[in-house]
Amino acid sequence: MAIDVERIKRRHAIAEVVAAHGVPLRPVGSRLVARCPFHEDGRASMVVYPATSSYYCFGCGAGGDVIDFVRRVERVGFREAVALLGAERPEPIDRPVMPRPPLRLSLDDRLMLTAACELYHETLLRTPGMLRYVETRGVAPWLTRYCRLGYSDGTSLAPYLKRRRLSLKRAQELGLLFPSGDETMAGRVVIPDLRGAHCGWMVGRIVDGLRSPKYRGLALPRPLLGFERARGHQRVFLTEGPFDWLTLVGWGLPACALLGTQPGADTLRLLARARSVVLVLDTDDSGRAAAIALAASIGDRARVVELPEGVKDVNELGVQPDGREAFFRAVDEAERRARDVASAG
Numbered sequence: 614m615a616i617d618v619e620r621i622k623r624r625h626a627i628a629e630v631v632a633a634h635g636v637p638l639r640p641v642g643s644r645l646v647a648r649c650p651f652h653e654d655g656r657a658s659m660v661v662y663p664a665t666s667s668y669y670c671f672g673c674g675a676g677g678d679v680i681d682f683v684r685r686v687e688r689v690g691f692r693e694a695v696a697l698l699g700a701e702r703p704e705p706i707d708r709p710v711m712p713r714p715p716l717r718l719s720l721d722d723r724l725m726l727t728a729a730c731e732l733y734h735e736t737l738l739r740t741p742g743m744l745r746y747v748e749t750r751g752v753a754p755w756l757t758r759y760c761r762l763g764y765s766d767g768t769s770l771a772p773y774l775k776r777r778r779l780s781l782k783r784a785q786e787l788g789l790l791f792p793s794g795d796e797t798m799a800g801r802v803v804i805p806d807l808r809g810a811h812c813g814w815m816v817g818r819i820v821d822g823l824r825s826p827k828y829r830g831l832a833l834p835r836p837l838l839g840f841e842r843a844r845g846h847q848r849v850f851l852t853e854g855p856f857d858w859l860t861l862v863g864w865g866l867p868a869c870a871l872l873g874t875q876p877g878a879d880t881l882r883l884l885a886r887a888r889s890v891v892l893v894l895d896t897d898d899s900g901r902a903a904a905i906a907l908a909a910s911i912g913d914r915a916r917v918v919e920l921p922e923g924v925k926d927v928n929e930l931g932v933q934p935d936g937r938e939a940f941f942r943a944v945d946e947a948e949r950r951a952r953d954v955a956s957a958g
């Protein structure tokens with residue numbers, strides 16, 4: 614089978630792969646530098662270029678694309694490197710594999726997703742344990758209603774859809790039900806993507822931390838969560854996870870969630886109209902690397918927020934007593950850095 618190298622390069626941001634192999638990166642302009650893992654490197658001789666998805670070491674001459682990097686660092690051949698890349702970067706959101714995933718949503722599909730969203734929302738509102746869970750994640754009751762968060766008890770959806778004469782077969786194709794008839798969102802807190810009065814997609818998060826996958830979406834392309842309400846704003850905030858997004862929406866900010874670190878097919882196009890895009894990604898290596906890679910693609914309009922030391926993401930910051938103030942200080946700082954770069958350039 615032919616290997617599509619360009620597709621692999623698109624799917625695996627080189628900065629993320631390098632960071633995932635324990636090589637800390639430091640941004641310098643649109644590039645990243647690191648101590649080279651392939652020779653005794655006292656200074657940061659290796660340069661990673663997110664824009665061209667390549668790297669080069671000025672010390673030992675090692676260089677190439679993301680596959681070449683994995684070959685060298687793992688000491689494997691080309692095919693093994695490709696296989697490793699495939700294995701190490703699963704889709705951030707699990708999608709149930711359905712026989713014929715629908716490409717476009719019909720009106721009936723929207724009605725079905727909206728019905729499921731409403732059922733889950735009503736279920737959450739009368740499940741005190743789950744309401745407490747979302748509150749511990751910093752989601753206030755008004756925000757739960759505004760974003761129509763839900764909860765699947767795992768038993769109510771099929772009878773509910775039947776009563777409303779909606780097709781269970783279609784519910785399977787959309788990824789609401791497994792072919793067995795079980796609910797894909799069972800036991801999960803559900804965060805819908807609202808488009809006007811309709812629900813267009815949803816993602817469910819496990820609450821006990823024991824089962825996997827942590828997030829499960831529908832059998833539909835992953836959207837830029839929250840885009841409908843953020844579109845048209847001059848400044849749009851971009852987060853990794855849905856709870857990070859909820860934190861920012863709770864602060865009244867126009868925000869969207871990537872649902873992972875990789876931009877979806879449409880992400881950059883959707884954000885093209887915003888005058889500035891404020892990146893609020895996680896503070897781990899892959900979040901930092903993804904922020905830098907995204908900033909390189911977005912260009913001058915990007916602002917990279919550096920969250921305070923010790924928090925892993927903005928949702929965690931949001932539940933701290935002074936979290937909101939600390940966040941807005943970090944945003945001001947990011948704006949100031951962007952102005953400095955603009956006036957220096």
Ligand SMILES: [Zn+2]
Binds near residue numbers: 650652659675
């Ligand atoms: Zn080197």
